[in-house]
Amino acid sequence: MTDSKLRGQYAKGEARREEILDRAVEAFGKFGYHATSMREIAKVCGLSQAGLLHYYPNKEALLLALVDRREQNQAHEITKDIALWVDGILKQEAANEKEKALTQLWANLVGEATDPAFPAHSYFVKRYSRTRKDMAQQIAGISGHQQPTEEDQVKAAILVALWDGLQTQWLLDPKFDMKRYFEYGLTMLTRYSQFK
Amino acid sequence: MTDSKLRGQYAKGEARREEILDRAVEAFGKFGYHATSMREIAKVCGLSQAGLLHYYPNKEALLLALVDRREQNQAHEITKDIALWVDGILKQEAANEKEKALTQLWANLVGEATDPAFPAHSYFVKRYSRTRKDMAQQIAGISGHQQPTEEDQVKAAILVALWDGLQTQWLLDPKFDMKRYFEYGLTMLTRYSQFK
DNA sequence: GTCTATATGCTGATAGAC
């Protein structure tokens, strides 16, 4: 079934949809979700506005497709090897740095998603909650705990915050060396304990 | 000169302007800058749209006035007493938690301000740069350094990131106990050193 | 699958009456 997608109209349409998402990420990332019109996105896709609506019936559908795709590209396993873990995180960080448009979009969306009436609000809430849980599990793993301790959970929230916050500063100022700060923070989190 | 403002038309106008800012903070905070119309703000102020424009000639002027006012309310001195410093930061954090609308506005704006074309983009860039510098000075002070060390500067950026990042998580989920995480992070930052 | 044409409504902003 998946292979059959590679031929025929369906595959073509799917490819087009992917391409549209790529352009949309760029546009939304630059100007924000609300400030970017479907016309503009259509334009950078070489489509008319009505043509774009053929693929994504409205703006919200486009947004959700975008967010969903990012989701799927970020699945990762849990490891007990601390070096491997740090490595994995830094790789993800590097990926975010490379895909600036997507990172920018994310920063933009999170701000807007704060409003409960935002189309993807509950998605963001769940997403953050799950990320914290996963991080806590991961930190417990490398700390030799069966279950995440209170401190593991606190560290997880801090790590998530650090990630977002450093990205913000980097987005505002491209010279900001996010990686350096992130590495320091990671090391600190792995080495420090309240009880030492 | 300042006293004379308290009487007459000028004082009245000033009070009205302040009131408008209060309402605007709320509106922008909820829905973001771009997604909030001048008409909506006018409405919650009990004004017509043209009436609102009498006080702030355009949308951008309103935004800048807002950001400017927050700026002035956040000036603070440098202390060498670590407990005093932590106390001051936690007070500011509590204030942000109380003034949810303003915090929300800030989160929203920072996301949008990432775009160089955003009206207040350069303001945000400068603001963050200065905050990092101030924080580094402050951290140097409580660490007994004459000048901020490299590590002090890294810690400053991390603290700023932590602040933003935890606020984001709290805004998404009001049950998120931001203060607890912030306290942990502050303690960690003051106790930990790369060289220990 | 993509287009043109069009409907309807909201945007920021201006002009000018009161």
Add this chain to the structure above:
DNA sequence: GTCTATCAGCATATAGAC
């Protein structure tokens, strides 16, 4: 100081031709 009336522009969305 506040209003109504109005503008040009752009938004999302639909209908229907090719």
